[in-house]
Amino acid sequence: MLTNPFYAGKIQSKFTDGEIIDGKHPALISWVEFLQVQEILSGRTGVYKVKAETPRFPLKRHIRCAEDGLPLTAYTVKRKNIDYYKCNRTGCKNNVSAKKLHRLYAELLDSYTIPPMLLEWFSDVVSGIIFEEDSEHKEQLSLLKKQKSELESKLKKCKVSRGMGDIDEDIYTTTVEVIQEKLAKIEVEMAKVKRNLSNLTSTVDEVVATCCKLGCLWSNSELELCQKIQNLLFPSGIFWDKENENYRTIDCNQALSIIQRISSGYKNKNEEKSENFSSNFKMCG
Incomplete structure (x- = not known):
């Protein structure tokens, strides 16, 4: 056992x-x-020891054969130490090197990269989504600020009353101590909430950074993170089309699909501008 x-x-x-x-x-x-x-x-005793999984075959069972829909398995030609993915259906010749599949998969992920000129806009969008979901923290911070302002106002009135001689020293001292104790507690709570909001800012930075280098991140990550990225983008897996020697998507994460369309549109516009500039330059010549 x-x-x-x-x-x-x-x-x-x-x-x-x-x-x-x-x-x-x-x-x-x-x-x-x-x-x-x-x-x-x-x-x-040297008995059974479980080997940790390596990212040698991160796409195993994630990629499916475009002809029959079966998940591709993986193997290594030990004599040459070359890795392959293949379809196990009898007669199917869908057999391709892991190096090629990994390179093309990283290139596919790079198509979801945010263009540098759109980073600020994308960061604002991500911030809006994350901070909207965390409205409770913002409401809590707003309430604490209001309570702090009210206590500071009471403290100021107390000092004015003492200066005018409306209250004696003992009442003044006791009142100030109570107010300052409440203010101290509020400061502690505000620090906690601000820390949570600060963590959200870090989350925004992480999301943006991740979307800027998906291909590189996937290529250099451990198996668990590789699979998380794969499942995030293509929850139903992805097809390998041996005829066209490229991937064919089944379905894609809707948010990242929008990113890809924006990225492609931005690149196409830049290419059009470049072509128009070249044409005008030739005409001027």
């Missing part, structure tokens, strides 16, 4: 190409606990 991933809710067999995948049966122990046990056992 301690060395079989089955008891951690996983399956590994020849039908999964040796890959450990999630099973449909209930787990008796968590996957984290299972890995911890393997680490202990491998160091003590």
